[in-house]
Amino acid sequence: MIRGKNCIGSQLSAKGNKTYKTFNPQLNIENEHEFTEATQEEINQAANLATQAFEVFKSTSGAKKADFLNAIADEILALDDELIKTYCSETGLPEGRAKGERGRTVFQLRTFADLVSEGSWVEATIDTAKPDREPMPKIDIRKMLTALGPVVVFGASNFPLAYSTAGGDTAAALAAGCPVIVKSHPMHAGTGELVASAIIKAAKKTGMPEGVFSNINSSGIEVGQWLVKHPQVKAVGFTGSIKGGRALYDLASQREEPIPVFAEMGSINPVVILPQALKNRNETLAKTYAGSITLGTGQFCTNPGLLLGIKGDELDEFISNLSDEIIKIDPSCMLHPNILNAYSKNKEVALSQSGLKVVANYDENVQHNYAKQTVTQVEGKVFLENTTLHQEVFGPYSIVVACDNAEELQQVISKLEGQLTGTIIAENNELNSYNNIISALQNRVGRLIFNGVPTGVEVCPSMVHGGPYPASTDSRFTAVGIDSIKRWVRPLSYQNWPNELLPDELKNENPLNISRFVDNHETTNKI
Amino acid sequence: MIRGKNCIGSQLSAKGNKTYKTFNPQLNIENEHEFTEATQEEINQAANLATQAFEVFKSTSGAKKADFLNAIADEILALDDELIKTYCSETGLPEGRAKGERGRTVFQLRTFADLVSEGSWVEATIDTAKPDREPMPKIDIRKMLTALGPVVVFGASNFPLAYSTAGGDTAAALAAGCPVIVKSHPMHAGTGELVASAIIKAAKKTGMPEGVFSNINSSGIEVGQWLVKHPQVKAVGFTGSIKGGRALYDLASQREEPIPVFAEMGSINPVVILPQALKNRNETLAKTYAGSITLGTGQFCTNPGLLLGIKGDELDEFISNLSDEIIKIDPSCMLHPNILNAYSKNKEVALSQSGLKVVANYDENVQHNYAKQTVTQVEGKVFLENTTLHQEVFGPYSIVVACDNAEELQQVISKLEGQLTGTIIAENNELNSYNNIISALQNRVGRLIFNGVPTGVEVCPSMVHGGPYPASTDSRFTAVGIDSIKRWVRPLSYQNWPNELLPDELKNENPLNISRFVDNHETTNKI
Incomplete structure (x- = not known):
């Protein structure tokens, strides 16, 4: 049962006088419970x-x-x-x-x-x-x-x-x-x-x-x-x-x-689509990315907010396919009116930049707090000169940057801020021609993805969810x-410490039977 | 041959007009070579x-x-x-x-x-x-x-x-x-x-x-x-x-x-000397610590600048022994007149604090740039109330804090800033009575030492040289x-990356034959 109070340790506490409610964006009404904001005294208690x-x-x-x-x-x-x-x-x-x-x-x-x-x-x-x-x-x-x-x-x-x-x-x-x-x-x-x-x-x-x-x-x-x-x-x-x-x-x-x-x-998660892949899989890629851009109403930190390609008929065709596919998707609800407002405002800022062309924009009426998806397009040169276009628009929005050639594409990647992910969409046989692009992308991201979408973060030992600033602060x-x-941990050394006072992890007899690095060798043996 | 120039990559470079010389503190004269300070242009070149x-x-x-x-x-x-x-x-x-x-x-x-x-x-x-x-x-x-x-x-x-x-x-x-x-x-x-x-x-x-x-x-x-x-x-x-x-x-x-x-x-590297150890090894400890405090003219970040004990005849005797021993040691040269000046100034500040008693002070004439060793003494209560006494005096200086009891000793430790090291001098049979002291010390340091001196940092995998702020910034x-x-490294993930493009460390065939964590098991096997 929701009580609207703080938990200070195991005690419920509501000493403050400022309250607030949560909001149901689907029904567009406030929820019933009232929550009491914590006081400085309660914070001190929790910290103590x-x-x-x-x-x-x-x-x-x-x-x-x-x-x-x-x-x-x-x-x-x-x-x-x-x-x-x-x-x-x-x-x-x-x-x-x-x-x-x-x-x-x-x-x-x-x-x-x-x-x-x-x-x-x-x-x-x-x-x-x-x-x-x-x-x-x-x-x-x-x-x-x-x-x-x-x-x-x-x-x-x-x-x-x-x-x-x-x-x-x-x-x-x-x-x-x-x-x-x-x-x-x-x-x-x-x-x-x-x-x-x-x-x-x-x-x-x-x-x-x-x-x-x-x-x-x-x-x-x-x-x-x-x-x-x-x-x-x-x-x-x-x-x-x-x-x-x-x-x-x-x-x-x-x-x-x-x-x-x-x-x-934040992160705009650049996706580089190389020419051969565009040629062979144009429609499939458009469909896949229309889905990834709108997944969860675009409210993922791994949302693909930046698609990078090299100018040509195939890229034009991809933009057209992507526009067709994304418009077909039914808009969905955002988490909160404030999130929708931020989406609208950030999109407006982006759309007001000179040189930006809107290529897809859902324009039917939608329910309260539903977000309309948008795809825009810009030339590589314009993108390079205007860092406002590099900013995240949190929601179902993505910008396609059409570069003159591989050099410009590499330049665009090198000018990006740090990112959670970077994706390469390519055929195996074309990769060797784009080593510089891969190397540049590697410097900017925490996770490199091949022929996939950045949305979806597997919980496993090999996952890196983080990356160069501002993807993360460290x-x-x-x-x-x-x-x-x-x-949340730091190393601590014990020098000549009595065996019986050592933590179990470091005792001679290895009572926990853990793997340890003893005299330069990994082992579970006793000492 | 010393040229006095910057190395910008492999090129010698001296574009600036500000020069300086190094100093021989033993001879108290400047050394001959002139060094040219780098310019912003040279720094940009090096960074590029x-x-x-x-x-x-x-x-x-x-x-x-x-x-x-x-x-x-x-x-x-x-x-x-x-x-x-x-x-x-x-x-x-x-x-x-x-x-x-x-x-x-x-x-x-x-x-x-x-x-x-x-x-x-x-x-x-x-x-x-x-x-x-x-x-x-x-x-x-x-x-x-x-x-x-x-x-x-x-x-x-x-x-x-x-x-x-x-x-x-x-x-x-x-x-x-x-x-x-x-x-x-x-x-x-x-x-x-x-x-x-x-x-x-x-x-x-x-x-x-x-x-x-x-x-x-x-x-x-x-x-x-x-x-x-x-x-x-x-x-x-x-x-x-x-x-x-x-x-x-x-x-x-x-x-x-x-x-x-x-x-x-900085670090003052607290050393806790427990009563039984003081009783059994008073003179040896005094001699050992006189040596550790003056080692390298006290110019080590692990220099023991703070000795903590519980009031009593044994502690008085230790202070007297330490004073006798440390005065016997010949003063030695500091790295630079500026370091000696800082030592003198910081020591002066410490000595001017009320409640501080000088128990040993080398007062013979010494050569230029030689540092005179000093030991002071203060009550636990005074130390607790005056954080100026917690500051490092870089050089052959140490303060002995005489606490009323184990509780006050624990309080003193808890009030300390982060430290590189913390040392416990004790007999094995008295340790169990001082668990709180050990626990408090553990929270403040990067390395715990038992019955030793903090000076001397072994280069080995188990060494921690660092600790809570300000011993280190992280x-x-x-x-x-x-x-x-x-x-200097960060993790980077590769998702569905083609095997031939992976770094050797991650390739299926494990060409470097390194130990890897594959599907939750440590192994050197191929995949």
Whole structure:
């Protein structure tokens, strides 16, 4: 049952006097529940509890953390219909998407449970003593990854489950041993509260310390700023706009003690379509990309917002095919009137740029909060000179850039900001002629895709979801997959430390039977 | 032969009109050579060359990079006496130290050569396709670590070889595939130039691209600022003061495209001496610590600047023993008059704090630029209330804090800023009574030491040289050991990429025979 309160540890709390409601974009009405924005006092309480919890949670065993993560997954599933209905009422997304995203969320939690239960993820590294070494004896040193401290997670508007309250950032941080304070996304505060209740239940059932998790409501920006500036907070995870992510990054860097912010932000996900592929698969590609551009009303950070080709009849034909296909697709609902307004405004800015030609624009009447898809076209030279055209238009919008030749295409790629993904559509036999383009694309992205679409982010160890700025604030980490745990940990060395006081991961007898790097060899052996 | 010029790629260049000389602190005179500070034009040239070099160097094979790194080591050794004499004349350090540091530098270079020659360090991870997966087929994804781009390295004043021109940062960045631009430390510009010439020679001999390395002279702060703000620079390594490191971190965070700065900065390296150990080993400990505090004239970032104990006769006796021992040690020369001035000034500030008692102070006359060692004492309560006493006094200085009890000792530790190291001196049987102290120390440091001294940083895989801010700007990385390569790389995914276009590390046939994580299992098998 939704109460509209903050969870400060396991306690419901609503000390503030500012309230807000969520919105049902399909019905174009406010939802019933009223949420109370957190006060600075409540934030301090949550941070204090998280700091206390950290003292226990940082050295909680992998097995116990796995129980906790699996229990969260169980409790989320137990929310059943109430969760799915709330999700749909707060997002305008269909039930199938809600269930799919819940499945992904549960899978992520269980994947991290498996990771920490197995235990080798801590990268235990041991260099044993060599008392006879000349000219100086070698001491015994051992190291492993250890949790950073309390982490603040900002829920994403477009993934109320998989990248919000118990989403990837939270799952990874809890797996690492970091207490989590979630700044709930105001557009799906009810979904957030339900998931928070699942986490609190799971924490109680599995005996986790009070304060290991808190959920903070807010509809403005002040609460988020307080959280990032709070001296007891040691790292931040964020998924959202460049403006929002950069503001948090700046706040965190300006602290007396700067802290890491991993913000996964905007991206226009360039797609390069090479001539032979255009020749052989023109219609199929047009159809596939019409689908990818409009998938989820274009509300994915991997939405293909930029299609790059070399001028010619085949590219003209592709643009014409793409226009025909995309117009056939029924418009769908955006997450919130504010998102639709931003889409309209950003599209308007793009369309007002000189040299831009609209090639497809859905112009029938649509329901409230439904987005009309648009495709535009521009010459390579114009695109190179006008960086406004490089900006993301979040929604079902894409721009086709027609380049004079491969050199100009390469120039366009080199001038792009950092991107989550870069796609090459090509026949195998033409690739060797475009090595420079591939190399340029490699420098700009976190994930290269061959003959596919950028939408769809597989949760697996090889996935990189991140990339050079502004795709993310730190390209050295990924937001998806087991390695995303590395955002929330640091290495810690123990020099000549007594065996009985070492963490189990580093003890001579290897009681957890994990894989370790001992005297330069990977092994599960005892010492 | 020292020419006093910048190395812009392989070209010597001196376009500027500002010059400076290095200083021999033992003789208290300027050295003969004149160095020309780099101009903005020269910096642009170096950055352009580095960017061009990156296109080749980022995918240069591990075997070739290993040849390059080993050739650098060979060329450094070939500099022989000229290098050692220049080193000594620019630092006041003895020949033994110069040779030891050269050995460490060569060892680091060869260690990274071995790492990249073997090749598994890229963390190749492969998830093969599952076309039959329900409800959606699984695509093939593979990822590996790849170089960030041109890296700027700031040489450290106190390690002219091991943490400067071809030191740990440079070796790790080159191993990663990042071209390096060194901002030479003005106090040892001659040593820097000689080592730079060795790198340039090695690059030519092993066929590395022009611009893979540049060496930039400067005596002020402007050149460093230009380098960090340069849009073609993608990461920064720094070893030095908190003030310097923080300034560079701030500049880098404020860029339009923020870049990572790994700054290894100040630390006072708390040493906790527990009662039983004090009782059993009072004199030995005093002698050991008198040596550690004055080692290298106290000019190590791991110098023990803070000794913590619980009030009592044993602690009084230790303070008295430490005072006796430290006064016996002959003062030694500091690196530069500026370093001595800073030492004197910082010590004066510390000594002027109320409640501080001087317990040992070398007061005989000493040679020019020699530092007089000092030990002070303060009550826990006073220390807790005055954070000026928590600041590093770089040089042979240490403060003993006498705490009322274990609780106050824990409080003192919790109030400390982040530290490179934390040491516990104890008997095994008393450790269990001080769990809270150990836990508090763990939160503040990158390396825990048992019954040893913090000075001495072993170069091995388990070493963490870094720690919570301000020990470093990013505790998630180490500056020493093979894992320091991770500062300069990011993961990159290839989705459904054609096998023949994949980097060798990710090809089905595993031509490099490296260890890879394939479908959740570590293996060297082909696919």
